[in-house]
Amino acid sequence: MNDILLKNINKQNSTDIETYLKDGGYKPLEKALKEYTPKEVIDIVQKSGLRGRGGAGFPTGKKWEFAAADKNTPRYLLCNADEGEPGTYKDRPIIEKDPHQLIEGIIISGYAIGAAACYIYIRGEYVYGADVLQKAIAQAYKKGFLGKKILGKKFDFDLYVHKGAGAYVCGEETALIESLEGKRGQSRIKPPFPVNVGVWNKPTVINNVETLANVSHIIKNGPDWFKSMGPEKCPGPKIYSISGHVNKPGNYELIMGTSLKDLIYKYAGGIKDGKKLKAVIPGGASTPVLKPEHIEVNMDYESVGAVGSMLGSGAIMVMDETVCMVGVTRRLLKFFAHESCGKCSPCREGTHWLVQILDRIVNNEGKTEDIDLMLDICDNMRGKTFCPLGDGAINPVLSTIKHFRDEYLIHIEEKRCPVNYPHSEYCL
Amino acid sequence: MEDTNIEKKGYAFSKEGMNILKEMMKDYPSSDALLLPALYIAQEEFGHLDSGALQYVADVLKVPRSKVFGVATYYTMYKTKPTGKHLVQVCTNLSCSLLGADHILKYLENKLGIKVGETTHDKKFTLITVECLGSCGTAPMMQVNDTYYENLTEEGIDRILEGLK
Numbered sequence A: 001m002n003d004i005l006l007k008n009i010n011k012q013n014s015t016d017i018e019t020y021l022k023d024g025g026y027k028p029l030e031k032a033l034k035e036y037t038p039k040e041v042i043d044i045v046q047k048s049g050l051r052g053r054g055g056a057g058f059p060t061g062k063k064w065e066f067a068a069a070d071k072n073t074p075r076y077l078l079c080n081a082d083e084g085e086p087g088t089y090k091d092r093p094i095i096e097k098d099p100h101q102l103i104e105g106i107i108i109s110g111y112a113i114g115a116a117a118c119y120i121y122i123r124g125e126y127v128y129g130a131d132v133l134q135k136a137i138a139q140a141y142k143k144g145f146l147g148k149k150i151l152g153k154k155f156d157f158d159l160y161v162h163k164g165a166g167a168y169v170c171g172e173e174t175a176l177i178e179s180l181e182g183k184r185g186q187s188r189i190k191p192p193f194p195v196n197v198g199v200w201n202k203p204t205v206i207n208n209v210e211t212l213a214n215v216s217h218i219i220k221n222g223p224d225w226f227k228s229m230g231p232e233k234c235p236g237p238k239i240y241s242i243s244g245h246v247n248k249p250g251n252y253e254l255i256m257g258t259s260l261k262d263l264i265y266k267y268a269g270g271i272k273d274g275k276k277l278k279a280v281i282p283g284g285a286s287t288p289v290l291k292p293e294h295i296e297v298n299m300d301y302e303s304v305g306a307v308g309s310m311l312g313s314g315a316i317m318v319m320d321e322t323v324c325m326v327g328v329t330r331r332l333l334k335f336f337a338h339e340s341c342g343k344c345s346p347c348r349e350g351t352h353w354l355v356q357i358l359d360r361i362v363n364n365e366g367k368t369e370d371i372d373l374m375l376d377i378c379d380n381m382r383g384k385t386f387c388p389l390g391d392g393a394i395n396p397v398l399s400t401i402k403h404f405r406d407e408y409l410i411h412i413e414e415k416r417c418p419v420n421y422p423h424s425e426y427c428l
Numbered sequence B: 001m002e003d004t005n006i007e008k009k010g011y012a013f014s015k016e017g018m019n020i021l022k023e024m025m026k027d028y029p030s031s032d033a034l035l036l037p038a039l040y041i042a043q044e045e046f047g048h049l050d051s052g053a054l055q056y057v058a059d060v061l062k063v064p065r066s067k068v069f070g071v072a073t074y075y076t077m078y079k080t081k082p083t084g085k086h087l088v089q090v091c092t093n094l095s096c097s098l099l100g101a102d103h104i105l106k107y108l109e110n111k112l113g114i115k116v117g118e119t120t121h122d123k124k125f126t127l128i129t130v131e132c133l134g135s136c137g138t139a140p141m142m143q144v145n146d147t148y149y150e151n152l153t154e155e156g157i158d159r160i161l162e163g164l165k
């Protein structure tokens, strides 16, 4: 546990470049620049099987290949440090405690795709993290790992930190681009894809913090080492953020595909106060809710998909028997309604309608037809929006209606909360 | 819409703020990208972003006022209204709510004698709720101005507020 990506976070002075160098840091960068061509670095990453850790699981090497193949220059790399998916706090320890691991991964990735510069787009609230990054970047410039002719090679590369200002949707790659360009962060329609038409209309690769943090390790230990860990289709280490009703919430770096059961019971110490498990959201707020019967599932993209949810960001939110699932759904939908960028009507209107209906159900004023009405609204949102925020927003609704329909019915027909706990606290 | 109340005078970045902005200009191929950073500087220096502050940013960056207004009102971290000296931001998203964010919020309301969205008479505290801040494993949590406070308890809050007097 915590062997690769999080291995440095508890060291003294872990953010200092000297600490990082002492442990062999920036050697992989040297190796990449001196022993491999950019194309070879892309091949190595492709061979490793690394897939994006930001939520969608897109093969990282493939994305790089697309961007590198576009002759339009300059190309850009964007590091997505927006970390806004509720439940997710896995990038934060990398940013705050081991910034050089991230910076090294960024430089190698920039070399691979032939980027002129990288911007780390960090959520505005991570003030401390942004500060750590700025200082670490300054150190890396001083050592000649950034700037002109890096390590004496014909490779110039700059790295900047750019702060967001509070908008979940800016974690979505095209909204992130808009925001970086100084606009309201509203998603763009795809295609064209950012790998061809990205920031300032240049070929752009966007990768998550955790994705990029893996890169130096792959260069150091080789693609076969990486591929030997976990499932064939999505190997490597994965940081799972566990929160909610568990005894030991926290970030656990394990092999991709660790079972949800082990994560909850073995690592996070089981359910708090000896209560019973009721529901789990396996990959952040926009992934469908699962029931206790699903917890044998292995936490990788394919396996979680097979039980009807998604790995997403790997943010596991655990709920015990005291929780009203209608209340949970309302809480999440309020979030999505607040964060909808408003560009397309199915998402802008749909999320608000869903909140209104959920409000009246929670307040025991719901009607029997409300369940069908919600299903209908979801149907009119699914696949009909500019960006996946709209698709994500319907997941809590659809999955709780599927797995916890009885709780909706009790609220609607018996005009009471299905759990015997004081209403205001547990319907959230 | 023409806003006739715009106060044009009295808004100017400090030398330091202006220098930061000028330095940042080198970091981007287009100065449009400076809008978000410039709004942060304006907020820092002017307290909040009223229409005069926004007009000033538009003038400095030579971008349309409408764009500056649009951007400033889009992002939650830009405050177009005055807030107290300490902006108390309580996360009420799911993981925090599961561990009592609701209770924390009520406790703060009682303690500060204000409701969510309000500012204390002495202008020291403004209380608001926010969405997930990436501290879900150390819930419940709040952010006061830039600082995170995690694993909140009533006693903890007492101590934190005491320190902020």
Ligand SMILES: Cc1cc2nc3c(=O)[nH]c(=O)nc-3n(C[C@H](O)[C@H](O)[C@H](O)COP(=O)(O)O)c2cc1C
Residues within 6 Å of the ligand: A051, A052, A053, A054, A055, A056, A057, A058, A060, A080, A081, A082, A083, A084, A085, A168, A169, A170, A171, A172, A173, A174, A206, A207, A208, A209, A211, A212, A387, A388, A389
């Ligand atoms: C609404 C929404 C929010 C997102 N937020 C984030 C985020 O905070 N961080 C992140 O890395 N990816 C986020 N993503 C995914 C990005 O769009 C993108 O797929 C990812 O950054 C690509 O990097 P990866 O291939 O390394 O995973 C979000 C997607 C959506 C639709």
Ligand code: SF4
Residues within 6 Å of the ligand: A169, A186, A187, A339, A340, A341, A342, A343, A344, A345, A347, A348, A385, A386, A387, A388, A389, A390, A391
């Ligand atoms: S789906 Fe929602 S967030 Fe995405 S573009 Fe449409 S309105 Fe904006």
Ligand code: FES
Residues within 6 Å of the ligand: A086, A087, A088, B091, B092, B093, B094, B095, B096, B097, B131, B132, B133, B134, B135, B136, B139, B141
């Ligand atoms: S839910 Fe409160 S910090 Fe994430």
